[in-house]
Structures are given as C-alpha cells and as structure tokens.
Amino acid sequence: MQDFVVxxxxxxxxxxxxxxxxxxxxxxxxxxxxxxxxxxxxxxLLAALAVPFLPLSPNNLYRLFFRLVSPAAxxxxxxxxxxxxxxxxxxxxxxxxxxxxxxxxxGHAPSALVICLVLIWLIGLMVMLVxxxxxxxxxxxxxxxxxLLQNPEIKRLFQDCLGKLKVRRRIAVYSTPYLKSPVTLGxxxxxxYLPLHLISDCSAKDMRYILLHELQHYRHGDALIGCLMSIAxxxxxxxxxxxxxxxxxxxxxxxxxxxxxxxLLDESEYPCYGNTLLQFAEKISHxxxxxxxxxxxxxxxxxxxxxxxxxxxxxxxxQKLKGRLAYLVIAAALIGAAPVLSANAxxxxxYAPAEKGPEFTSLDLSAYFGGYDGSFVLYDTKxxxxxxxxxxxxxxxxSPDSTYKIYSALMGLExxxxxxxxxxxxxxxxEYPFAEWNQNQNLATAxxxxxxxxxHYLDKRTxxxxxxxxxxxxxxxxxxTSAGLESCWLESSLKISPLEQAELLKKLLAGELPFRRQHxxxxxxxxxxxxxxxxxxxxxxxxGAVDGMEVNxxxxxxxxxxxxxxxxxxxxxxxxxxxxxxxxxxxxxILQDM
Numbered sequence: 198m199q200d201f202v203v204x205x206x207x208x209x210x211x212x213x214x215x216x217x218x219x220x221x222x223x224x225x226x227x228x229x230x231x232x233x234x235x236x237x238x239x240x241x242l243l244a245a246l247a248v249p250f251l252p253l254s255p256n257n258l259y260r261l262f263f264r265l266v267s268p269a270a271x272x273x274x275x276x277x278x279x280x281x282x283x284x285x286x287x288x289x290x291x292x293x294x295x296x297x298x299x300x301x302x303x304g305h306a307p308s309a310l311v312i313c314l315v316l317i318w319l320i321g322l323m324v325m326l327v328x329x330x331x332x333x334x335x336x337x338x339x340x341x342x343x344x345l346l347q348n349p350e351i352k353r354l355f356q357d358c359l360g361k362l363k364v365r366r367r368i369a370v371y372s373t374p375y376l377k378s379p380v381t382l383g384x385x386x387x388x389x390y391l392p393l394h395l396i397s398d399c400s401a402k403d404m405r406y407i408l409l410h411e412l413q414h415y416r417h418g419d420a421l422i423g424c425l426m427s428i429a430x431x432x433x434x435x436x437x438x439x440x441x442x443x444x445x446x447x448x449x450x451x452x453x454x455x456x457x458x459x460x461l462l463d464e465s466e467y468p469c470y471g472n473t474l475l476q477f478a479e480k481i482s483h484x485x486x487x488x489x490x491x492x493x494x495x496x497x498x499x500x501x502x503x504x505x506x507x508x509x510x511x512x513x514x515x516q517k518l519k520g521r522l523a524y525l526v527i528a529a530a531l532i533g534a535a536p537v538l539s540a541n542a543x544x545x546x547x548y549a550p551a552e553k554g555p556e557f558t559s560l561d562l563s564a565y566f567g568g569y570d571g572s573f574v575l576y577d578t579k580x581x582x583x584x585x586x587x588x589x590x591x592x593x594x595x596s597p598d599s600t601y602k603i604y605s606a607l608m609g610l611e612x613x614x615x616x617x618x619x620x621x622x623x624x625x626x627x628e629y630p631f632a633e634w635n636q637n638q639n640l641a642t643a644x645x646x647x648x649x650x651x652x653h654y655l656d657k658r659t660x661x662x663x664x665x666x667x668x669x670x671x672x673x674x675x676x677x678t679s680a681g682l683e684s685c686w687l688e689s690s691l692k693i694s695p696l697e698q699a700e701l702l703k704k705l706l707a708g709e710l711p712f713r714r715q716h717x718x719x720x721x722x723x724x725x726x727x728x729x730x731x732x733x734x735x736x737x738x739x740x741g742a743v744d745g746m747e748v749n750x751x752x753x754x755x756x757x758x759x760x761x762x763x764x765x766x767x768x769x770x771x772x773x774x775x776x777x778x779x780x781x782x783x784x785x786x787i788l789q790d791m
Contacts, residue, residue, distance in 0.1 A: 202311045208249040213438035215245050215531075220445070222527055229523045231512060232505065236453035237524070239446035241531045243422075246429045246439065297599075297647060297738040297777040321434045329427065336382075339390070343371035348396055351404055358408045361461060362416060372396055379407055381414040384421050403473045406458065413457040419450060448498050452505050459509050471506040474499055548592045548674075548694040562586040565783050569750075571769035573787060574699040578706070579761035585696070594674050594692035595768065598739035599777065600751045601686035603720060604701075605652045605659075606640055608667045610716040614658035615640065617719045622651055644723040644737070656682040671701060671710050688741045688749065698753045698766035706755060706764065724754060732758025736784075738777025746773045750780035756788065763788070 219242060223235050230238070346352055355370055369388040376392040389411045399407065414420070426443050433439040459467060512520070562573055563586075572591040575584040585591050609615050615622070620640035629635055633646040643651035656664055661682055668676045674693030678685045685691040704710050705717060724735040736754025740747050753766040767784040769775045 202314060205249055206314075209433070209436050209439075212245060212249075212433075212436065216242060216438045216442040218531070219442070222531075226523050226527065229516075229520050231517070231520055232449070232456040233453040234520055234524045236446070236449040238527070239442065239449060240422075241528065242439075242442050242446065243425050243429060245531075246433060297740055297781075318435060322431060325431045325434050329431065339373055339375050340371075340382075342375065343373040343390055346370040346372050346391065348372075350401060351391075351396065351408075354401060354405050355408050358405065358412055362409070362412050364412060364416065368412075368415065379411055381411045381420060384424065387415050387420065389415075402469065403476070406470050406473045409458045409461060410454055413454045417454070417457070419454070422450070448501060451498060451502060455502055455506060456509060459506065460511065464511075467506055467509060471503050474502060474506070548594055548697050550592070550696070557583045557585040557588065559588070560584050560586040562787060565787055566769065569769040569771050569775055569779075569783075571767065571780075571783070572695050573784070574695050574766045575791075576699055576703050576764040577761065578703070578763065590768070590770070591696045592694050594694045594697075595770075596688045596741050596749060597674070597686050597691060597693050597698070598688070598741040598749060598751060599647045599649075600698065600737050600739040600753050601691065602644060602647070602652045603724065603737055603753075604667070604671070604673060605656055605664075606644065606720045606723065607705075607710075607712045607716055608664055609655040609659050610719060611667070611712055612659045612663050614655055617715055620719075622654055624650075640719065641723045644720075647738070653683045667711070671704075673697075673701065688743055695753075695766040695768045698751075699764050702753065702755055702764045702766070706762070726754070732756055732760075734788075736781065738781050740775075740777040747776045748772065750775040750777050752777060752781040752784045 219238055223230070223238055227235070346355075352370070359365075359368070366387070371388060371390045372393055373390055374393045376390055377394075379389065379391050379395065381387065381389050389408075391407075395404070395407065426446065430440065430443055455470075459470065462470060560573065560575075565573075570587075570590060572587040572589075572593075573585070574591055576582070577584075606615075610617065610620075621637055622639075622643075624635060624637050627650070629650070631646070633642075634648050634650065638646075638648050638651045642648070661678065664682060665676070665678055667673075668678065668691075674691060674697055677690040677692065680690035701710070705712070708714065708717075721735055724737055725733065726736050727734040734754065734756050736752055739749075739751035739753075741749030748771060750769040750771075751767070755762060755764045765784060765788065767780050767787070769780050769783065
C-alpha cells in the first residue's frame, strides 16, 4: 500500500500538469476547435483520472491488450524490501547435491505518514459523500413533489423541439416550485424539471430556447458525464488542479450546449437567445445537483456564455474539417502521454526487446506448469533460434533472488574481491537455521548451498559503485540497487525478466560481457549440476519468499552436449510453494522431453 500511495501522489502531480496541458492546448487552438470539441477535450481528463488505477506504462500497453483478449491466470505477488527473516527448511535437489535454501522477506507496515495521508483522504471522502448524499436526498424530495407538466402551450412547444432535434425517445417534463433553474436528470430514464416561475414568466420564444437547451444536454449524454465528473470530484477532492479542471469542464459544457442550440437557429435569433439568458440571469442559478445538467450558472459563467453567443458564427465545412483534424492530433498526443499517470505501473517495468531483437517460436508448455503461472525461454546456440512459453510473463521483470549470485560472483572475481584460486570467506559466527551456512565458504560451496551471507559480504567487498557499474554495463534488468546490496535482489528493487536472464547467459557464454574467460570458467564450474555421457547441465535456482510464503521460483542455466548447447530460463509464480526446486524440476522435464 505504501508504494501505491507514494506513486499515486506522484501521479497527481502529473495530473495537475495534464490539466495545465489541456488548458494550454485549448487556448492555442481556440480558433480551430469548436466549443463542442473544446468541451470534448475534457473527456481526456476523465479518462486520465482513471489511469493511476490501471496497469499502464509505455512498455506494457501491449500487455493490457493481451490481458483483454486472453486474461492471465492470476496476479503476481509483490514483495517488499523490509527486514529479512529465515523460514522454511532445506530443499534437497533431486539430481545433485545442490540445495535451494529459502529466506523470506517480511512485509512491512505502512509508515505513519502514509497512514496519516490515507486517513485524511478518507475523512475528506466521507465529507464529500455526506454532501453528495444530502444533495441526493433533496433531489429525491424534489422528484416526489414534482408534477407532470400540464401547460398545453409548453407541451406543444416541447413536441416541436423534439421533432426539430429528431429525438424519438419519450422524455417526461415536470414542473416544480423548488428549483431556480431548469435541469435535466436521469441516464436511463431522462426527464426535465422546469421551475414554476419560468413557466409563468417565460414567453413562448424564451421557453423554446430553454427546452432546446435542455434537450441538447440529453442528446449529448451530459447526465452520464455529470455522474462521472461527480465521482472524479469525490476521489480527487484534495487536488486543486483537478477541481479546477472539472469546473472548467462544466463551463465548457454549457458553452457547447449553447453552440449546439445556436446551430439550430437562424442568425437573426442569436441576440434573442442571448437576451433570454440575460433576462433570466437573476432568476436562474448554478445547479446544485451533482448528477444534473441545466441551463443555469453563476454570473461569471453567464458572462462567458453571452460573449460566446455574441461572437458565434456557423463554421464552414473546411473549418469543421480542420477542427476535426486538429482534434485528432491533439487526442493522439494526450493519449500517448497518459501512461505516465499510472500509479500501478510506475514501478512495474517490462523488458522491451530492441526492434531487431530475437524472433521467437511460441511453445505450449502449460501442461508442465500445473497450477503455477510461469514462463520458459530457450535459446539454441547451434541453430541461433529462440523458443518461448508465455511471452507476457517472459518479459515481466521480477526479483532475481538467488540467480543474482551468478553475477555477484563474476563481479567479485573481476574486482579482485576473491580470486580463482582463493575464493574462501570466513564465517563470522552468526547462527543461521541451515547448518551448511554455519561454516567458512568458498565460491563452490556458497553456490551449491546458496549461502546468502557469502554473496552479501562479497558484494560489500566489491563495493556498491563497482557493482552498480557492472550491472549497468551488462544491462542487468532494471539495474536498481536502491534497496541496498544486501537486499535489493531479494524480492525488492532489483528486477529482471526471464528473457533477459536467458539473453545475459547467451552473451556470457559467447564472451560478450565484460568478464574474463578464466573467471567465467570458475563460475561455470561452480554452477555444474550434472555431468554424464549425454552432456553437462549448469544452473542456479532461486526462491523468493514473502512473509514465509514462497511466491517466486527460478531455474536458469545452460547445457553442453555433442548435439549443441542450449541456454534456458524458467520462472514460476504462485501464492505459495513456488520454489526454485520446483522450477528446476519443471525445467528438467521440459529439457528432457525436448
């Protein structure tokens, strides 16, 4: 929750900039965009207000489409970078003496500041809900007291207006003494409410303009838009930029509605329509109902509408075409900027292979994975071909857990923290729940028993700047060590995708990474899982556990045989028991069958 709150606040800064962008675009293109199009510009704000709750990012827009057409089986558990607790028991590999010891990171409680911010937001939300409920109760009482319109002349005018607008749906018209301004209500059961004082004071001409205005609200679905605006105002009550944007949107809605009415009138009637607004300016006021749209407004808004009416000229056909083209260009730009608003995706990165990256042959290996979500990537060095199962998860960056130790060892050897002939580090006497950890370790035993303290100490010897430099050089996932060298790779800030794991191993074996061959050979020897007449298997497991539950299992490595060499990376995800051991068992079955 803490990460989401922080990212949501950041998203709100972008939303404020987004409001400013819309205002700037409207000002720059005010001569090209009609009042209706300027009002429609605000629809992008309503859409943007939903983006922080959606899994969008520039690199994973295609994932959203993929999920729409083929929903994933489940969501990926998220870990934290809090303190480490040891849980579980030693897991013995079935084909070698390698062990996959599991450590668990504990989910930490949100900070006091985050809790305080959430409570303030909830209190504000409750206040807004009370005000909304009060308005809804008043509206309910108004509906109960309203009577169907009885005035025959106004009923005839209303039927003429329906015909002029080609509205075939039956819309009820009511009269009530409890309103100052006419309003249109209802999404599924539209109805118009007229104040009694307007019915008694209006001439037939004025009433015709009022009815045309209200029917334009109905034709353009303003009741639904008003509902969405009210919901947005509830959620973003604390954001002054959003509140200002919604207020401007309401103003533009009335300007657009006026323009739609003017398009139906002769040019000689424009002053008459404006006079109707002026004549009743003191008798109509801003609608206080959040889900309603009406003709009223404050005096500032009435002034803007009068200016708009006075300057209104019907747009020529070429002008309309230019306006539509300008609107489409602006719409494309605003939609392209939307992903940066997503609070869910700010920290959720996917790996986007280069345009000239590898081409994959898709595999269907779902039968091997049982109840786990997972992916498998295989590279054939002889054929220079890639095979992949579940591309959606194969490009998703997740914590590397103990598979990171391959590169920790390489960086330590290159930096001189250990050497090929002397890789032993002394145990400091700290008691661990695994007997294999409670002794001095060299690279081979530390890799075999997945000894975390060995690689923590090794990275410390190598130095953060050096480690960061190497991770950047080899482009290791998101290269994020902000959680600290001891914990960044344990369900925390450092993340890498299965496809990147396989690509790095491919480059490592080809000598394309900045590590000397002798150091690569030393690490390769430490990764040996099995050797027999059919060839050799090298690999490293990794298990990510959060609050004692194993949620992330890895097995990455490569094979060597007379038939050729293969690089692979397999990952499984689950709510529990998703371990490196199980990932290894699945990978071995796939490799043997293939």
